[in-house]
Amino acid sequence: MTSHADHELDQLLAVWAQTHRLADADAEQIRQTIVPEDLALPATWWSDFNSRVSEVIARATAMPTPAIAAWT
């Protein structure tokens, strides 16, 4: 092949390659299909968690109603 023919073929192949690449939009769609989107914790996760833990502790340490009745 002459260098001119080589160059011309390279140019044609470059144009061909542009139309035969995985488009960014397609790639992102594939990525999103594979990776679950809800990996990030919600902004209120820690405060919700702390509230729930506090409630459990409060319930667990509260004096039962019969005990209160007996006490009074």
Place this chain on the structure above:
Amino acid sequence: MTTSRDDAAVFTRVFDRHRHAVYAYFLGRVSDPELARDLVQEAFLRVWRRLSEVGPLPDGQQRAWVFTVARNLTIDSYRTGAARQAAEDALRHEATTREATVAGPHAQVELGERLARLEAVIGQLPEDQRVVLSMTTAGGMTSRQIGEALGEPAGTVRYRLSRARKQLAGALDLEEDGA
């Protein structure tokens, strides 16, 4: 599988590093963009499932891992007949496209005709030549990288590429034009 934002970041790095090459490989094998896209998704789904194993690998080994999956998927796909049917459909479509001429400025028409001809000739190349051509041009890979990915010597890859280019040049009359 327990997932985290770190896993997602590792996966995205692996995906971005290899997606063009893997797509180019599948396109070379099946000659059908839609099927190639589906196969890319399936290949990277397997990467995701084995991320703890694949993520830490060095670049070359990671590429080899991903392409082992890709080769197996193509074999599975051929077994089900989907890839072969797609390749045959694509070749039929290309033969029709080749005859159609788009109206417009002379240079554009000429380029369009040459690209249609190129597409048709690429579709008629032996599969092993079409794959390395696609991985080089659309995947942006070197002969060494393709060799690593396909488990073949880089010299074999260069030979196939040279044969493919020669066939393309001959079919497009580039030898005569350039002389």
